[in-house]
Amino acid sequence: MDLRWTLALAASGLVMACATNETPAEKVEDSTVTSPQEEIKRMPEPDAESAALPAPDTVKQYPAALFHQTTSYNLGASNGFIFSHDDGDLLASTDRTGIFNAVTLNAAGNVTPLTESDDDAVYAQSFFPQDDRVIVTSDTGGNEIYHVYVREADGTLTDLTPGEEVRARFLGWRDDGEVFYVQTNERDPETNDLYAYSADDYSREMIFENDSKEIADISPDGRWLALTKERTNADSNIYIVDFVAGDHKPQLITEHMGDIAYGVYDFTADSERLIYATNEFGEFNQAWTYGLISGERSPLIEADWDVSYVFDSPAGRYLVSAINADATTELTIKDNQTGETVELKNIPDGEVGQVRFNRDESSIAFGVNTDTSPFNLYTADLETGQATRLTNALPAKIDEEDLVSAEIVRYESFDGVKIPSVFYKPKQASADTPVPALVWVHGGPGGQSTRGYSATIQHLVNHGYAVLAANNRGSSGYGKTFFHMDDQDHGGKDLQDIVEARTYLEGVEGIDPDRIGIIGGSYGGFMTAAAMTFEPEVFDVGIDIFGVTNWVRTLESIPPWWGAFRDALYDEMGDPATDKERLRSISPLFHAENIEKPLLVIQGANDPRVLQVESDELVEAARVNGATVEYIVFPDEGHGFQKRENRITASEAYVDFLDTYLKGEAPEATGGIQEASAE
Numbered sequence: 001m002d003l004r005w006t007l008a009l010a011a012s013g014l015v016m017a018c019a020t021n022e023t024p025a026e027k028v029e030d031s032t033v034t035s036p037q038e039e040i041k042r043m044p045e046p047d048a049e050s051a052a053l054p055a056p057d058t059v060k061q062y063p064a065a066l067f068h069q070t071t072s073y074n075l076g077a078s079n080g081f082i083f084s085h086d087d088g089d090l091l092a093s094t095d096r097t098g099i100f101n102a103v104t105l106n107a108a109g110n111v112t113p114l115t116e117s118d119d120d121a122v123y124a125q126s127f128f129p130q131d132d133r134v135i136v137t138s139d140t141g142g143n144e145i146y147h148v149y150v151r152e153a154d155g156t157l158t159d160l161t162p163g164e165e166v167r168a169r170f171l172g173w174r175d176d177g178e179v180f181y182v183q184t185n186e187r188d189p190e191t192n193d194l195y196a197y198s199a200d201d202y203s204r205e206m207i208f209e210n211d212s213k214e215i216a217d218i219s220p221d222g223r224w225l226a227l228t229k230e231r232t233n234a235d236s237n238i239y240i241v242d243f244v245a246g247d248h249k250p251q252l253i254t255e256h257m258g259d260i261a262y263g264v265y266d267f268t269a270d271s272e273r274l275i276y277a278t279n280e281f282g283e284f285n286q287a288w289t290y291g292l293i294s295g296e297r298s299p300l301i302e303a304d305w306d307v308s309y310v311f312d313s314p315a316g317r318y319l320v321s322a323i324n325a326d327a328t329t330e331l332t333i334k335d336n337q338t339g340e341t342v343e344l345k346n347i348p349d350g351e352v353g354q355v356r357f358n359r360d361e362s363s364i365a366f367g368v369n370t371d372t373s374p375f376n377l378y379t380a381d382l383e384t385g386q387a388t389r390l391t392n393a394l395p396a397k398i399d400e401e402d403l404v405s406a407e408i409v410r411y412e413s414f415d416g417v418k419i420p421s422v423f424y425k426p427k428q429a430s431a432d433t434p435v436p437a438l439v440w441v442h443g444g445p446g447g448q449s450t451r452g453y454s455a456t457i458q459h460l461v462n463h464g465y466a467v468l469a470a471n472n473r474g475s476s477g478y479g480k481t482f483f484h485m486d487d488q489d490h491g492g493k494d495l496q497d498i499v500e501a502r503t504y505l506e507g508v509e510g511i512d513p514d515r516i517g518i519i520g521g522s523y524g525g526f527m528t529a530a531a532m533t534f535e536p537e538v539f540d541v542g543i544d545i546f547g548v549t550n551w552v553r554t555l556e557s558i559p560p561w562w563g564a565f566r567d568a569l570y571d572e573m574g575d576p577a578t579d580k581e582r583l584r585s586i587s588p589l590f591h592a593e594n595i596e597k598p599l600l601v602i603q604g605a606n607d608p609r610v611l612q613v614e615s616d617e618l619v620e621a622a623r624v625n626g627a628t629v630e631y632i633v634f635p636d637e638g639h640g641f642q643k644r645e646n647r648i649t650a651s652e653a654y655v656d657f658l659d660t661y662l663k664g665e666a667p668e669a670t671g672g673i674q675e676a677s678a679e
Contacts, residue, residue, distance in 0.1 A: 059427045060402050061462055064651035067455040068644050070374040070393045071096045075354045075365055078311065079172030079217075080126025080135065082356040082365060090356075090365050090390075091134060092377065093124045098644040102136045102151065105377065109390035114151055121642040125170045128199060129177030135170055141606045142638025144559070148182050150202065160202060165189065167561050175220040175271075175314075183215050189560035194218070194225065213239060213250065216264035219271040220314070224292055226264045226274055230568035234259040234484055238276055240292065253290060256280070261480070265309060269316030275300060277307065283479030287321065306477060313357045318342070318382070320355050324477045326408055327422055327450040329353060333364075335382075344380055346387045348373065351452060371424075372403035374453045402427070404461045406451050406469075411504035413473070413497045417485070420478060421501070422449050422469040424461045429510035436662045437466035437511045439501040439539070441520030441527040445490060445572060446483060448476040459651050465658060466511055468504070472497035472527075488574050490551075491530045491586035498527055499538050514540075515662050519654070521545035521602075522610065522639065529588035529599075529618060536596045541661045543654055545602045546610045546639055549589040549618040552576045559608050589614070592621035598628040598661040602650055604637035630657060 076082045076091040083090060089104040094111065096103075102114040102124035114134055115122040125135040125148075134151040148168045150158045161168035161184050171181040171194070178199055183192040192215055194208040208215075213227040216238075225241040227250055235258075239250035253274075254262045263277040265287060273289040280286075287301040287310045301307050301321055308322040308329060319334045331352045333342040344352065350370035357364050363382055369375040374393035380386060394400060404427060410418045429435040438460065442449045449469035457467050471478065472494045474486030486494040498518065506513035518539040520528045525547015532542045548554045555576045558566055570576075574583050584590055599622060603615040612633065619631045632653055634646050641647045 067459040068647045076124045083358040091124045143606045174222040219267040221271040233568045233572035238262045266311040269312040343385045345385045369452045371405040413500045420471045424467040434512040435464045436515035437505045439518045440469040441524035443522035470501045517541035519543040533588040533591040533594045536594045541598045543600045549614045550587045551583040593625045595622045595627040600630045600657040605635045606638040609639045
C-alpha cells in the first residue's frame with residue numbers, strides 16, 4: 001500500500017492489520033501498514049537448509065489465555081499532550097482489564113485508571129495543556145462510529161460529538177493550547193468538516209466545510225490546513241487551505257502529470273513548511289518539504305525503502321522519522337541543533353515507536369516491540385539517551401526463551417516474482433519431528449505483514465505450527481510496482497503467490513509437506529476463502545477471519561465515511577456498477593460448492609466492513625454441499641477483536657480446529673452457528 005493509502009486509511013481503518021501487530025493503530029507512524037513496492041533484491045533468499053532451526057530438548061507450551069494476557073499499552077495521540085501539565089504522568093490506553101481503557105502512568109510505571117468501561121474500548125488521545133482533563137475516543141461494540149469525549153477532572157465523560165451516526169476524530173491542538181480540533185461527518189455522512197473547540201467551555205466553530213477531500217493535518221499555529229484527494233489508487237494530490245489569507249478554498253500544491261502518489265506527514269513546528277511524501281522519484285516514498293509561503297520544495301529524507309513517517313517535536317528541536325526496511329521499522333531521532341542522532345540506551349533490540357516528547361523536550365516516552373515480547377513503554381533522557389522501562393507486557397509465567405523470533409525469507413512465485421515473507425518456525429521442528437505449517441495472509445487490499453509480537457501467531461507456533469506470513473504481490477512496503485501488480489486482479493496472481501507459498505514450505509526442513517493450511521483476516525480472509533474455492537486441492541485446512549466472500553455486496557455497502565476515497569478503492573478493486581460480473585467471478589460465495597477441505601469461519605456481528613451475512617451465506621452454501629465448516633460469531637465485536645476474552649476464544653478455536661483437522665482425524669461436522677459468549 002503506497003503512502004497516500006496508508007495516511008488516508010490508517011484513520012479510517014480500511015486496512016485490517018492482521019499480521020504481527022494486533023493493537024489498534026492510533027496514527028500513521030504506529031500503523032503496521034506502510035507503502036509501495038520494490039524489485040525485491042534487498043536480502044538473499046535462504047535455502048531450505050538455512051531456514052531450519054535446531055530443536056531444543058523441550059519447549060513448554062502455554063494456553064492462549066497466557067499469550068493474550070499480555071498487557072498492551074498505547075501512548076496517546078502524537079498530536080496531543082501525552083505528558084501531564086506538570087510532566088508528572090503519561091497518558092496511555094491499556095487493555096489490562098481485558099478491554100482498552102484510558103490510564104495514566106507515573107515515573108515508576110504505576111497505573112491509575114481514568115475510564116473503567118467493561119463493554120466498549122476507550123482510547124486516550126490527549127491531556128489538556130493546563131489541567132488534568134483528558135480527551136478520549138470510543139465506539140460502540142466495534143461499530144467504528146467513534147465519538148470524542150472529554151474526561152472531566154471529576155471522572156465524568158462529556159460527549160463532544162453526540163449523534164447515533166456521527167463519526168468523529170481528534171486532530172490535535174493549536175500551539176497556544178486554547179483551541180483543539182475535531183473532525184466530524186455530522187453534516188454529511190460521506191465527508192468530514194473541521195471544527196475548532198474552545199478548551200474552556202467546549203464551544204465550537206466550523207472552520208472548514210469539506211467536500212470530498214480527506215483532512216490530513218493542521219499547522220501548529222492554526223493557519224494552514226492540509227488535505228489529500230485520491231484520483232486513482234496510484235495517483236493523489238495535496239491541497240492547502242490558508243485561514244489567514246485568501247478565500248479559505250483549497251489550493252492544489254501537487255499539480256503533476258501521470259501517476260504520482262502524494263501524502264502528508266506533518267507540518268514543521270514553526271508552521272512554515274509542510275512535510276509530505278511523494279513516490280515521484282522512484283519506487284519508494286521520499287519525504288520532501290514545501291514552503292507554505294514561498295512554494296519552495298526540498299528533499300528531506302531519501303532511502304532504499306519507504307519513509308513511513310516524519311514529524312517535528314513540538315518545539316522543533318528534534319526530527320523523528322522511520323523507514324519501513326523489509327518489514328521492520330527503523331527509527332531515527334535527529335537533534336536539529338547538533339545534527340547528531342539520539343542513541344537510546346538500555347532497550348532491547350526491536351522496533352521503537354510512539355515517540356512522544358515532554359513539555360520542554362528534555363525527555364521522551366516511547367515503546368519497544370520485539371518478536372518475542374509485546375510493546376513495552378519506556379521513558380528516556382534526551383541528553384544521555386538513557387532509557388527506563390515502565391511496563392512488563394509479557395506475563396511472568398511465559399519464558400521468553402520458549403518463543404520464536406521471525407526471519408525474513410523470500411520464495412519464488414509461479415512467474416519468477418520474489419515474495420517477501422515473515423517466517424516463524426517452531427523450536428521443536430526438525431527433520432526428525434516435522435511440524436504442520438500455515439500460510440498467513442494479511443489484510444488489505446494492500447496491507448503488509450511485519451515483524452513484531454503477535455499473541456495469536458506465537459500461540460500457534462508454540463503449539464507446533466509454523467507460520468509463513470506471506471506478502472503477496474499487491475502488498476505494501478516493497479515499491480509501487482509491486483504494490484500495483486494485483487490491481488483489478490485480486491484473487492488472480494496474488495492468490496497464486498499464496499499457492500506457491502505451499503510449494504516453498506514443502507521444501508523447508510522441519511515442515512511436514514503433507515499438512516499445510518491457510519489463515520487470514522479481512523482481505524486475508526477473502527484470500528483464504530478464495531484458496532478453498534478456486535484452489536480446493538492446495539491447502540489441507542482454512543481459517544477465514546471476517547473475510548470478504550461477495551465483493552459486489554461489500555463494495556456496494558461501503559460505509560459512508562469511506563466516501564472520500566471510494567473511487568480510488570473502486571479503481572483498485574473494480575466498480576460494482578460496471579464490473580459486477582468480474583467481481584462476482586472472484587467472490588468465493590458463488591463458488592462455495594468447490595470447498596472440500598475443513599474450514600473455520602470467524603465473524604463479528606457488528607462488523608461494518610464485512611457484514612455478517614458474508615460469512616453466514618458462505619457457511620450455509622459450503623455446508624449444503626457437504627463441506628466440514630465450523631463457524632463462530634462474536635456478538636460484541638466488529639472488524640477485529642477489541643476484547644481480550646474474545647481474542648482468547650478465537651485463538652483457542654484456531655488451535656483446536658487445527659489440532660483436529662490438520663494434526664488428527666476429522667470428526668463429523670457440527671451444524672449451526674456457535675455464538676461466542678459476551679460478558
